[in-house]
Amino acid sequence: MITAIDQDDTLVFPAAIEYLHWTPVALEIAEDKVFGNGRRELWITGDVSPHALNQLTELGWETRENCFDHFLAQE
Numbered sequence: 001m002i003t004a005i006d007q008d009d010t011l012v013f014p015a016a017i018e019y020l021h022w023t024p025v026a027l028e029i030a031e032d033k034v035f036g037n038g039r040r041e042l043w044i045t046g047d048v049s050p051h052a053l054n055q056l057t058e059l060g061w062e063t064r065e066n067c068f069d070h071f072l073a074q075e
Contacts, residue, residue, distance in 0.1 A: 001034070010039040014067065017044050022052035030059050043067040 004012045013035065020026065041062045042048075048056070048065055056063050064070065 001029075003035070008039070010041055011035055012041050012043055014043045015045070018046040020044055020046070020048045020052050022049060022055050026052060027055070030056060030061060 002014065004014075006012055037060070039062070040060060041064060042056060043064045044066075045068055046066065048063055053063055
């Protein structure tokens with residue numbers, strides 16, 4: 001899994017997913033010790049179901065949906 005650490009020491013986990021449903025696999029990944037216990041953000045290219053968003057929040061994840069909207073293309 002590709003991750004990054006931003007200038008505020010937040011772990012950023014980008015995921016190219018159109019719509020994130022809460023599944024046993026999503027739970028397994030969200031709880032994986034590889035992500036540590038510090039500040040964590042999931043950057044997803046699409047949307048997150050309301051249930052998945054609640055579960056991620058309870059597990060200490062901040063979620064940025066439609067993350068490509070945060071980037072500006074340079075001409």
